[in-house]
Amino acid sequence: MSMKITPFTRHHVILLITLAVTLGAVVDSPAEAAANPSDFDRSKARAPTPLIAASLPAPQRFALIAAFKTAYRRAYESESCRRLFEELEISAAGALAASHYDRPAAAAIRAHCQKRVGAVTSVRSRHIHLCPGFETLSRNDQAAILIHEALHTAGLGEWPQDLEAPTSRQITERVKLACSL
Numbered sequence: 001m002s003m004k005i006t007p008f009t010r011h012h013v014i015l016l017i018t019l020a021v022t023l024g025a026v027v028d029s030p031a032e033a034a035a036n037p038s039d040f041d042r043s044k045a046r047a048p049t050p051l052i053a054a055s056l057p058a059p060q061r062f063a064l065i066a067a068f069k070t071a072y073r074r075a076y077e078s079e080s081c082r083r084l085f086e087e088l089e090i091s092a093a094g095a096l097a098a099s100h101y102d103r104p105a106a107a108a109i110r111a112h113c114q115k116r117v118g119a120v121t122s123v124r125s126r127h128i129h130l131c132p133g134f135e136t137l138s139r140n141d142q143a144a145i146l147i148h149e150a151l152h153t154a155g156l157g158e159w160p161q162d163l164e165a166p167t168s169r170q171i172t173e174r175v176k177l178a179c180s181l
């Protein structure tokens with residue numbers, strides 16, 4: 001499956017919010033599962049420990065650790081999942097390992113963490129702010145959010161800040177399809 005993703009090279013500070021998108025059944029291709037994990041060598045099949053700020057509440061921390069393992073594993077196993085990152089000229093392993101997770105400031109929670117918003121970041125920022133309620137989402141939805149945010153870290157823009165980029169929902173749907181989440 002071909003994914004058209006528009007890299008966004010200009011840095012901007014507008015926060016991007018990520019809604020949790022729950023899709024119906026996702027078809028997993030057997031060919032994907034057998035794909036050679038190109039940018040992960042065998043020793044990297046295990047996810048590294050995610051970078052987590054001390055401010056992140058314990059329930060979110062535990063959810064994040066489990067979801068990060070799922071996200072990393074999917075990228076390790078799925079060529080189509082890794083390709084989302086390779087189109088941005090970074091490895092999935094590198095982008096996920098670079099992500100730094102914390103709790104949004106109170107004002108940002110009020111402004112951005114409304115219903116179904118799982119996380120907030122900005123393009124090319126390594127700082128991913130997990131909204132309250134992230135821990136209540138399904139493991140797959142959490143993992144899709146982490147991959148979605150890592151794509152922003154890698155430079156992926158988002159409509160409407162970048163008029164040529166996909167919407168937040170489109171990005172999450174692509175992630176869920178490509179990464180079988």
Ligand SMILES: [Zn+2]
Pocket residue numbers: 016017018148152158168171
């Ligand atoms: Zn986004």
